[in-house]
Structures are given as C-alpha cells and as structure tokens.
Amino acid sequence: xxxxxxVSQAVAIQERRSARPGSSIYSGRASMxxxxxxxxxxxxxxxxxLSGFVEPVLYLLAFGFGIGQLIGxxxxxxxxxxxxxxxxxxxxxxxxxxxxxxxxxxxxxxxxMHFGKIYQVMLSSSLGPMDVALGEIGWxxxxxxxxxxxxxxxxxxxxxxxxxxxxxxxxxxxxIAFGFASIGMAITSYLKSFxxxxxxxxxxxxxxxxxxxxxxxxxxxQWIQMIVQALPLWQGVELIRSLMLGIVDWSLLGHVAYFxxxxxxxxxxxxxxxxxxxxx
Amino acid sequence: MFAKDSEVxxxxxxxxxxxxxxxxxxxxxxxVKRGESFGLLGPNGAGKSTTMKMISSVSQRTxxxxxxxxxxxxxxxxxxxxxxGVVPQKDLLDRELKAWENLFTYGRYFGLSRxxxxxxxxxxxxxxxxxxxxxxxxxxxxxxxxxxxAIARGLVNEPEILMLDEPTTGLDPQARHILWxxxxxxxxxxxxxVITTHYMDEAEQLCDRLIVMDKGKIMAEGSPAALIKQYxxxxxxxxxxxxxxxxxxxxxLEELADRIEVLPDRILLYTEKGEELLTKIVDAGxxxxxxxxxxxxxxxxxxxxxxxxxxx
Ligand SMILES: Nc1ncnc2c1ncn2[C@@H]1O[C@H](COP(=O)(O)OP(=O)(O)OP(=O)(O)O)[C@@H](O)[C@H]1O
Ligand SMILES: [Mg+2]
Numbered sequence: 001x002x003x004x005x006x007v008s009q010a011v012a013i014q015e016r017r018s019a020r021p022g023s024s025i026y027s028g029r030a031s032m033x034x035x036x037x038x039x040x041x042x043x044x045x046x047x048x049x050l051s052g053f054v055e056p057v058l059y060l061l062a063f064g065f066g067i068g069q070l071i072g073x074x075x076x077x078x079x080x081x082x083x084x085x086x087x088x089x090x091x092x093x094x095x096x097x098x099x100x101x102x103x104x105x106x107x108x109x110x111x112x113m114h115f116g117k118i119y120q121v122m123l124s125s126s127l128g129p130m131d132v133a134l135g136e137i138g139w140x141x142x143x144x145x146x147x148x149x150x151x152x153x154x155x156x157x158x159x160x161x162x163x164x165x166x167x168x169x170x171x172x173x174x175x176i177a178f179g180f181a182s183i184g185m186a187i188t189s190y191l192k193s194f195x196x197x198x199x200x201x202x203x204x205x206x207x208x209x210x211x212x213x214x215x216x217x218x219x220x221x222q223w224i225q226m227i228v229q230a231l232p233l234w235q236g237v238e239l240i241r242s243l244m245l246g247i248v249d250w251s252l253l254g255h256v257a258y259f260x261x262x263x264x265x266x267x268x269x270x271x272x273x274x275x276x277x278x279x280x
Numbered sequence: 281m282f283a284k285d286s287e288v289x290x291x292x293x294x295x296x297x298x299x300x301x302x303x304x305x306x307x308x309x310x311x312v313k314r315g316e317s318f319g320l321l322g323p324n325g326a327g328k329s330t331t332m333k334m335i336s337s338v339s340q341r342t343x344x345x346x347x348x349x350x351x352x353x354x355x356x357x358x359x360x361x362x363x364x365g366v367v368p369q370k371d372l373l374d375r376e377l378k379a380w381e382n383l384f385t386y387g388r389y390f391g392l393s394r395x396x397x398x399x400x401x402x403x404x405x406x407x408x409x410x411x412x413x414x415x416x417x418x419x420x421x422x423x424x425x426x427x428x429x430a431i432a433r434g435l436v437n438e439p440e441i442l443m444l445d446e447p448t449t450g451l452d453p454q455a456r457h458i459l460w461x462x463x464x465x466x467x468x469x470x471x472x473x474v475i476t477t478h479y480m481d482e483a484e485q486l487c488d489r490l491i492v493m494d495k496g497k498i499m500a501e502g503s504p505a506a507l508i509k510q511y512x513x514x515x516x517x518x519x520x521x522x523x524x525x526x527x528x529x530x531x532x533l534e535e536l537a538d539r540i541e542v543l544p545d546r547i548l549l550y551t552e553k554g555e556e557l558l559t560k561i562v563d564a565g566x567x568x569x570x571x572x573x574x575x576x577x578x579x580x581x582x583x584x585x586x587x588x589x590x591x592x
Binding site for chain 1: 299336338339340354355356357358359361362363366368370372373374375376377381385386388389390391392393396437438439440
C-alpha cells in the first residue's frame with residue numbers, strides 16, 4: 001500500500017516536535033543534509049578537494065622551511081625564541097580551517113542555490129529553513145575540519161606542536177571553520193552573480209596575507225592593526241598560535257566569543273535568506 | 281484518524297499572492313474535502329502553480345486566509361508539509377544523486393528510518409517503473425522518467441494530500457494512463473488529490489470538482505459535468521474553411537448557432553442538435569473543407585471562460 005489513512009510516520013515524527021519553540025523553522029534534522037552531502041560527495045571531484053588542502057601545506061614548506069632559513073628565530077609573546085616555521089604553522093592551520101569551510105560555503109552553495117535547486121526540494125519536505133542552513137553550514141564545516149586534521153597530521157611529526165595545549169588547536173580550528181562556514185553561506189545567500197562571488201575570493205587573499213599570518217601585526221601602524229584585528233582570520237590565527245605556543249590565558253575566550261557571534265549571526269542570516277529566496 | 285467524508289482539508293478565503301505589485305493570485309475562495317480529487321485549470325500564468333505552492337506551504341500568501349488540515353501554514357509549515365506529497369511543476373531532482381538516492385534522501389528529510397525507506401524506495405521505484413534505472417543519475421533519465429521519479433518522490437512520506445502540478449506533462453500516452461490508474465488507486469485509499477493540468481481529458485477523468493482560473497481569479501467552479509452543462513451547449517460543430525476564410529464566414533454562421541467561437545484554424549458552433557445545424561450550414565450554401573460534430577467537452581468550457589484554447 002502506497003499510503004494509508006492512519007497517521008504516517010512522517011507526521012508522527014513531526015508532531016513530536018510541534019510543541020518546541022522554533023518548530024516553524026527548525027525540525028532538528030540538519031544532519032540529514034550531511035547524509036546527503038556524503039552521498040553526493042562520493043562522486044565528486046577529489047582533485048578540487050585535495051588542492052584546497054595542499055595550498056597551506058605548500059606555504060608551510062616554502063616559507064617555513066625555505067624562507068625561514070634566512071629569517072632565523074622570532075620571539076613569541078613571552079620572549080622565548082620560536083622558529084619561523086613554528087610561528088607560521090598555527091596561522092596556516094587556521095587558514096586550512098578557513099579554506100575548507102569557505103570553499104564549500106561560498107562556491108558550492110552558490111551553485112546549489114542557483115543551478116542545483118536542491119534547497120527548494122528540501123524545503124518542500126518537513127525540513128525548515130534553519131535545518132537547511134545548519135546542515136549546509138555543517139557540511140562546509142566538516143571540510144574545514146578535515147583540512148585542519150590533515151594539516152595537523154603533517155605539522156605534528158615535524159615537531160611544530162611543542163606542548164600539550166596544542167591539542168586544543170583541533171577544536172579551535174573546528175570553531176574557526178564553523179564561523180567561516182556560517183558567515184560564508186550567509187554572504188553567499190545575498191550574492192547574485194559570479195562577479196559578486198569573485199569579490200569574496202578577492203577579499204580572501206589580502207586577509208590571508210596580512211592577518212598576522214607571516215609576520216606579527218605589530219609592524220603596522222596602530223590604525224591598521226585595529227582593522228586587521230577586527231578580521232576573523234586574525235582572530236583565528238591568534239587563538240591557534242597562542243594554543244600551539246602554549247601562551248594560554250583568559251583572553252583567548254575573547255576570540256572564542258568572536259567566533260560564536262559569527263556562527264550565530266551567519267546561521268540566522270542564512271535562515272532568513274533561505275526563507276526569502278525559496279519560500280517566497 | 282479515520283475522518284468523515286465531509287471534512288474540509290484545505291480552506292482558502294480571499295487567498296491572495298502578490299509579487300511586488302503584480303497580483304498572481306487575486307482573492308480566491310475554495311475548499312477541498314478529504315478524499316476528493318480537486319483540479320485547478322487555467323491558461324499559462326493563471327496562478328495555478330502559485331496557488332499550489334501556497335497550499336504546499338513553500339510560499340507565503342500576502343493576503344486572505346488559508347488553512348491546511350486546520351493548520352496555519354505561516355506558523356506550522358514543517359508540520360503541514362509532513363502530511364503533504366508535493367510534485368512540483370519543475371521536477372527539481374537532485375542531480376548529484378542517483379534515482380533511488382533521490383527517493384531515499386528525500387525520505388530522510390522527513391526523518392523516516394533507513395529500514396523503512398529501504399523497502400519504500402523499492403516499492404516506489406516499481407511504482408514509477410524505474411527499477412531498472414535505479415542507479416542512473418537523475419540527470420541521465422529521460423524527461424518522462426524524471427517526471428515519474430518526481431511523482432514517486434512525492435509519495436515517500438505516505439501523504440494524505442498529494443499536490444500534483446501538471447503531473448502528466450511530458451509523459452507518453454501509455455505512462456499517462458498508468459499514472460491515472462495509480463492516482464485512482466491512491467484516491468481509493470482515501471488520499472486527497474490536488475491537480476493542475478492543461479489536459480481536459482485528464483481533468484474530466486481525474487477530477488471530482490475543479491476550478492477554472494484566469495489572471496489570478498476563479499472563473500468557474502464545479503464538477504466537469506456540471507461545468508459543461510452550465511457553460512456549453514450539448515453539442516459542438518467544428519468547421520474549417522481554410523485559414524483566411526474562417527473570419528469571412530463567421531457573421532453568417534453566427535446567425536445559425538446559439539454561439540460561435542472563431543479560432544485561427546477553425547470555427548466552433550455551439551448547439552443542442554449538431555447534425556441539424558450542419559445540414560443548415562450546407563443548405564445556406566456554405567461548404568466547409570472539413571466538418572465534425574461532437575459532444576461538448578471541458579475544453580469548450582475553458583475556451584468560453586478564458587477566451588483561449590488550452591494546448592498552446
Ligand atoms: N517568483 C515569482 N516572482 C514574480 N512573479 C512570479 C513568480 N512566480 C510566478 N510569478 C507570476 O505569477 C503569475 C502566475 O504564475 P503561475 O506559475 O502561478 O502560473 P500557472 O497558472 O502555474 O501557469 P502555467 O500553466 O504556465 O504553469 C505569472 O504571471 C508569473 O509570471
Ligand atoms: Mg504552473
């Protein structure tokens with residue numbers, strides 16, 4: 001029998017949620033999008049995925065071990081000497097997390113929104129727009145986490161993680177990936193053309209180069225420092241660098257808070273936009 | 281959950297949808313009862329899909345009232361959608377997934393268990409006659425197969441109300457008849473059907489009751505038979521004089537029939553007695569190239585109400 005007049009399972013599942021706040025936009029099934037992600041991923045282009053991961057590794061090799069020879073040691077925040085490779089490795093870890101998250105949450109989401117049409121389909125089921133937002137952000141976040149794990153697997157044997165706090169770099173990188181995935185999708189949901197999308201890519205490069213990645217921001221005049229410090233990548237670099245160099249104090253919670261706001265804001269705007277675009 | 285036959289499952293009052301300043305649906309009223317099969321007819325741009333989307337709770341109305349199973353779509357969207365099966369006009373398949381995965385994943389969106397879906401997907405692939413194409417990417421299916429897959433997808437959650445926006449467009453005649461048969465069976469099981477179509481034979485076959493829409497408004501409402509009775513005569517005579525001459529003979533013919541309709545390729549004459557009228561035409565010295573007497577159909581109702589033929 002294709003259908004029956006007793007309450008269907010789908011209805012029973014949904015009615016269990018009906019009393020919860022937010023049940024009109026969230027059904028608690030964002031994970032179903034991850035499932036879909038894995039199914040679709042099986043057949044996707046591995047080269048593209050790998051190239052995004054390789055980039056920060058190449059920077060580490062070229063700058064950390066190449067140019068690092070010429071630079072010699074730097075000082076960490078406590079006046080101890082650190083090798084140049086150990087100085088940039090945390091920044092490149094943060095960058096890995098960012099790259100993974102941003103690739104998926106910008107270009108891939110853009111294609112799905114405008115050509116794949118899968119969000120309309122999802123929203124005609126009993127999913128709500130926030131399920132779709134959280135699920136897609138979660139999928140992008142996974143890629144960020146995968147990149148950072150891969151990066152850690154390379155830098156740890158190289159002796160660039162010198163203390164136990166460094167282990168926290170992995171959850172920190174996940175937090176950073178979450179933040180970028182969230183804001184990336186929110187921004188993408190407002191963009192309409194390839195040109196606008198290129199602006200995102202265009203903005204990413206200077207942020208990568210100048211967020212204290214390859215040299216401390218103290219080289220800038222005060223006002224530039226303030227701008228850089230407002231950028232998410234600097235926040236991430238500072239957080240991970242402090243952990244990997246073992247300079248830990250309560251101020252790190254400030255960075256964590258920054259990313260929590262970024263996650264919440266991105267999620268909210270994405271939800272609102274999905275509703276405006278696909279449920280109008 | 282066994283409901284009385286008279287239970288109203290969809291109720292629209294003064295339902296309105298504006299896109300910016302453009303009014304796509306202009307204050308329409310209708311009710312759909314449980315187990316009924318309800319049709320929406322109308323020319324392109326009449327507002328059928330827009331109405332379907334509002335009922336499916338994927339588009340927000342801008343005015344009037346709408347309840348589905350007694351629930352307000354603005355605040356209970358996911359809950360309402362759990363009861364509905366939606367087959368959109370554009371198939372909107374997930375192109376990155378295989379045919380069977382399209383069904384499976386969609387079921388997962390409803391939170392259905394893998395175990396349940398394993399069986400369900402097989403059942404539906406068979407229903408859509410796609411068992412052999414189960415591992416094809418959605419993109420690699422033919423247009424008609426995609427349509428069938430989209431219809432099967434709409435049944436994954438065992439809906440009480442099935443929303444079908446032009447379900448048979450693009451299907452070959454055989455697939456069309458098979459689908460009609462399946463829809464009949466669903467109806468027998470108590471599923472409420474809401475259907476839009478451009479095929480009058482389909483509407484006559486499938487719909488217990490229908491509304492004819494044009495420019496966002498309802499022009500008429502009733503059962504196919506009642507509409508024919510109300511808006512058309514018993515019989516229709518179709519005559520052709522050749523493309524340029526149709527207009528020329530129109531005034532003469534007008535006097536013979538109750539009402540005439542001049543189309544680009546032919547003239548339709550409405551009357552109670554077709555053969556008699558045809559004889560009169562010939563007696564009047566008019567010699568159509570071809571002529572035909574037939575019973576009046578929904579097509580004629582549609583033409584009368586909207587001033588347009590259906591199949592463009
Ligand atoms: N998202 C939208 N934004 C602006 N206008 C829209 C939108 N969707 C539909 N319309 C307009 O609303 C009107 C009704 O469209 P709708 O799709 O409901 O027609 P329809 O009756 O389904 O026609 P068809 O038989 O061609 O499918 C059309 O004039 C269409 O251009
Ligand atoms: Mg339509």
